[in-house]
Amino acid sequence: MAAHTLKKSIWSLGRIHCHIYGVNVRNPLNRATYATALSTNHSSQNKGFPDRGNKGPFNRRSRREAGDPRTDRMPVDQDWTTVYPTATPFRQGSVPLPVRMGFPVKKGVPPEKKGNLELIKIPNFLHLTPLAIKKHCEALKPFCTEWPSALDTGAKCDEHFPVKVECKDYVSAGTSLRNPSARIVHLRVSLSACVNYDYAMYLLTVLYHESWKMEAWESEKTVADMEEYSWEDSPSQKNIMSTLVRMQVAGEGEGEAVREELLGRPEVQEYRDSVTRLKNEGESESSMHQYRDAVKKVLNL
Amino acid sequence: FLHYSLSIALPPLSYLVAQVRPLHGSGCGQQQEAVGMEMRPETFSIFRTQENDPDCQSEQHQGQYYTVPPSHFHTVFPHGLPPRYQQQVKTFNEGCVMVRQPALELISHLKRADYSKPTLRYLLYGVKGSGKTMSLCHTVHYCSTQGWLVLHIPDAHLWVKNCKELLPSSYHASRFDQPIQASNWLRNFRTTNENFLSKIKLRQRYVWTKRESTEEGQPLGELVDMGVSRVKSSSDVVGAVLKELRLQAGGTEGGFRLAVAVDGVNGLWGRTTLKKEDKSPVAPEELTLVHNLRKMINNDWCGGAVIATLSQTGSLYAPSSAYLPQELLGEEGFDSMDPFIPVPVSLYSEKEFESCYLYYLDRHWLQHPHSQTEEGKKELIFLSNRNPSVLERLCAFL
Numbered sequence: 001m002a003a004h005t006l007k008k009s010i011w012s013l014g015r016i017h018c019h020i021y022g023v024n025v026r027n028p029l030n031r032a033t034y035a036t037a038l039s040t041n042h043s044s045q046n047k048g049f050p051d052r053g054n055k056g057p058f059n060r061r062s063r064r065e066a067g068d069p070r071t072d073r074m075p076v077d078q079d080w081t082t083v084y085p086t087a088t089p090f091r092q093g094s095v096p097l098p099v100r101m102g103f104p105v106k107k108g109v110p111p112e113k114k115g116n117l118e119l120i121k122i123p124n125f126l127h128l129t130p131l132a133i134k135k136h137c138e139a140l141k142p143f144c145t146e147w148p149s150a151l152d153t154g155a156k157c158d159e160h161f162p163v164k165v166e167c168k169d170y171v172s173a174g175t176s177l178r179n180p181s182a183r184i185v186h187l188r189v190s191l192s193a194c195v196n197y198d199y200a201m202y203l204l205t206v207l208y209h210e211s212w213k214m215e216a217w218e219s220e221k222t223v224a225d226m227e228e229y230s231w232e233d234s235p236s237q238k239n240i241m242s243t244l245v246r247m248q249v250a251g252e253g254e255g256e257a258v259r260e261e262l263l264g265r266p267e268v269q270e271y272r273d274s275v276t277r278l279k280n281e282g283e284s285e286s287s288m289h290q291y292r293d294a295v296k297k298v299l300n301l
Numbered sequence: 302f303l304h305y306s307l308s309i310a311l312p313p314l315s316y317l318v319a320q321v322r323p324l325h326g327s328g329c330g331q332q333q334e335a336v337g338m339e340m341r342p343e344t345f346s347i348f349r350t351q352e353n354d355p356d357c358q359s360e361q362h363q364g365q366y367y368t369v370p371p372s373h374f375h376t377v378f379p380h381g382l383p384p385r386y387q388q389q390v391k392t393f394n395e396g397c398v399m400v401r402q403p404a405l406e407l408i409s410h411l412k413r414a415d416y417s418k419p420t421l422r423y424l425l426y427g428v429k430g431s432g433k434t435m436s437l438c439h440t441v442h443y444c445s446t447q448g449w450l451v452l453h454i455p456d457a458h459l460w461v462k463n464c465k466e467l468l469p470s471s472y473h474a475s476r477f478d479q480p481i482q483a484s485n486w487l488r489n490f491r492t493t494n495e496n497f498l499s500k501i502k503l504r505q506r507y508v509w510t511k512r513e514s515t516e517e518g519q520p521l522g523e524l525v526d527m528g529v530s531r532v533k534s535s536s537d538v539v540g541a542v543l544k545e546l547r548l549q550a551g552g553t554e555g556g557f558r559l560a561v562a563v564d565g566v567n568g569l570w571g572r573t574t575l576k577k578e579d580k581s582p583v584a585p586e587e588l589t590l591v592h593n594l595r596k597m598i599n600n601d602w603c604g605g606a607v608i609a610t611l612s613q614t615g616s617l618y619a620p621s622s623a624y625l626p627q628e629l630l631g632e633e634g635f636d637s638m639d640p641f642i643p644v645p646v647s648l649y650s651e652k653e654f655e656s657c658y659l660y661y662l663d664r665h666w667l668q669h670p671h672s673q674t675e676e677g678k679k680e681l682i683f684l685s686n687r688n689p690s691v692l693e694r695l696c697a698f699l
Contacts, residue, residue, distance in 0.1 A: 235636035243600060243640060247418045271640070283625040288426075288643050295640045299421065301410065 069093035081135060084127040090119045095126065123173040164188040229279035231272045240271060240298065247299075267297040348656040348663070350400070355408060355443035358400050364652040366397040366660055369442060377445045379489040380455045381564070383434050385693065393664050399653060401432060403646045404439040410642070411443070411606055416558060419600040422638055424566070425610040427646030428624045430690030433610040434564055436646055440608055444560040449605070450497050450546065452490070452561045452597070458568035458615040460590050464575055467583070472537050476589045477575075483535035483590060487528045490542070497557065498522030501549060507541050509534050521545065540593040547597060550604035559605030561597050565616065566609035569595055570634035572618055598637065609638075649687040657689070661696050669699040 070093050074083075083094055092113040100110040101118045113119055151157050166186040170179040191200075223234075231237055244262050262268055274294040278287050350365040352358050358367065369377075374396055382390075390396040407423055414421055425433040444451050460482050470476040491498065501521040508514040509531070515524050521542065528538030550559035563569075569591050575583040585591045598607055611629045613619055619629055626643055627635050649657060658678060661667050671677040685692040 236639045239600075239636070239639050243419050246601075275639070278627060283627045285645070288625065288645065292643050295642050298640065299642075301413070301421075301642070 071096040081132045087127050090124050231276050236275050270294045271298045348659040362400045364656045366399050369396040379492045381453045398439050403644050404436040407440045408443050416604050419603050422607040422641035424641045425644050425646050426626050430688045431646045431648050432689045433646045437610050441562050449558040449560045450494055454563045456565045458565045461568050461573040470589050476587050478536035478589050480532045480535050483539045484532045491525050536589040543593050543597050547602045561607045563609045565612035567611050567629040570631050654687050667699050672699045
């Protein structure tokens with residue numbers, strides 16, 4: 001017993017010393033513990049230090065041997081919730097899965113889980129297996145109230161609670177708490193359920209008339225503000241008009257008449273439709289093909 | 302069938318005979334090797350054609366490789382080819398280009414177009430690595446063999462990024478010059494179009510400084526030489542050259558056809574990574590070179606064609622999955638190019654893939670023994686998804 005405490009005190013003294021000297025005892029060779037394909041298993045013989053014959057403060061012989069990892073003693077039907085009851089970092093000795101993670105260096109494979117810092121860094125959900133969640137629910141049940149027995153059909157719920165608000169929450173493992181899709185809230189009201197019909201009609205009439213009023217700033221609406229693309233007065237129309245005029249397709253004539261005539265042609269209509277489709281619907285192979293055929297027809301190829 | 306009898310007469314080159322199965326069943330009708338080919342047994346190959354003149358190539362030659370004569374390489378393509386392809390040319394000691402449908406379509410349009418009408422713009426688009434630049438080079442080769450004047454801008458993105466020197470333009474106060482890029486381009490332009498330089502005469506007098514000016518009636522070569530030597534005014538020289546060519550193309554006396562080939566045309570509209578001295582960003586239209594090139598792409602001149610490709614590699618601020626015209630050109634670009642003829646460039650078809658595979662085998666490029674088996678070929682198809690550039694990179698490892 002005394003010898004044991006003496007050993008321990010020497011050991012702790014040794015460790016203090018090495019903190020002073022700045023040597024990392026836990027990692028005697030200062031090898032990186034991650035992203036290497038080399039084995040970091042120091043447990044057997046030498047511990048990487050040449051045998052000094054029990055001399056010096058870094059006496060390895062008295063160190064307690066590390067035992068077998070817990071995974072060796074895990075039965076298949078164990079209760080996982082006892083292994084990981086709460087959110088804890090990854091412990092390679094507790095997870096009986098042959099997981100590999102990291103960059104394969106020099107035609108190697110991703111490094112194994114032993115001593116793998118990458119696995120420790122990432123968040124894990126090992127504490128949230130379905131069984132664990134069931135247990136949580138069971139534990140929370142005493143704190144919940146009963147569903148009101150009168151509201152047993154959907155129709156009754158709608159009748160008493162006509163306004164439904166739907167919010168969504170998102171869970172993800174990442175650096176940020178926020179998810180922009182969580183800002184969208186749906187509020188549903190069934191119009192037939194509203195009680196005050198007159199007030200509703202009044203509101204709708206007011207809105208309708210208000211929408212017809214033009215504000216002064218509305219005249220400043222630019223092309224960039226438009227909800228939809230309109231081909232009239234667009235650069236596309238100007239281009240095709242000038243091209244066709246220069247190609248002298250319509251023959252001689254003055255400005256307006258020629259323009260009207262050109263605009264009335266079926267190829268130009270097709271071209272207009274294809275450009276509008278491209279701009280409004282976005283691009284796809286089929287719309288590009290349609291545009292291509294329209295251009296070929298318009299330019300007479 | 303002619304080709305079966307030929308195959309018996311050949312020495313037993315196993316892979317050649319093994320490939321003479323109905324792989325040409327799709328599309329192109331008669332066996333191509335019977336047409337336009339000289340029956341020299343040692344060069345009998347399904348993937349090559351002897352028709353080296355782009356003018357005479359047609360759908361029959363689709364999927365086959367034709368050789369660009371070495372003499373043309375330095376004149377026609379001083380700067381236009383993709384870098385990996387240039388390495389391949391050096392390795393294989395020959396430049397072979399596959400005849401593919403987009404290029405054939407472009408060439409047929411160019412043959413049939415009416416050059417008294419305003420210029421037609423053609424835009425090659427497709428996913429990354431599908432062969433747009435190579436199709437453009439094929440078309441440029443055609444134009445060059447037909448005696449057109451070729452204005453090839455190898456990558457418009459090079460003019461909007463990584464520019465070490467930006468001089469304020471002497472000609473226009475708010476614009477910026479790029480002397481290095483302009484003089485490089487002029488040098489390559491001079492190599493490509495040597496024979497035109499003495500024939501085209503300037504129609505206007507250009508004054509560069511108080512003591513230097515180029516008079517009317519001087520040959521274009523002098524202007525270009527001046528631009529190469531006087532690097533400071535080279536951007537303005539480029540502008541002058543473009544303007545002269547625009548005015549004179551398709552002219553009735555001594556008229557020539559002008560092909561403007563721009564690779565990565567989506568770089569002209571969009572953003573640049575260049576900054577002015579007060580760290581505010583430079584818009585593309587404030588660069589002289591871009592401004593002048595945009596004028597060339599308009600269709601207000603006649604007597605030539607504008608062939609452009611979109612390119613996502615090298616483009617700035619564009620997502621890597623974007624390949625459709627509107628995504629890469631943006632609204633402004635689309636409106637400037639409109640109306641244009643989009644030419645889609647797709648991945649290799651089965652036949653083209655076979656052809657490419659046989660070519661690599663023939664050049665002993667595929668050294669790995671497994672790659673010469675059927676299994677290996679299926680693996681290649683699976684890994685590359687018949688994407689030309691991915692296939693080329695994969696085969697480089699084997």
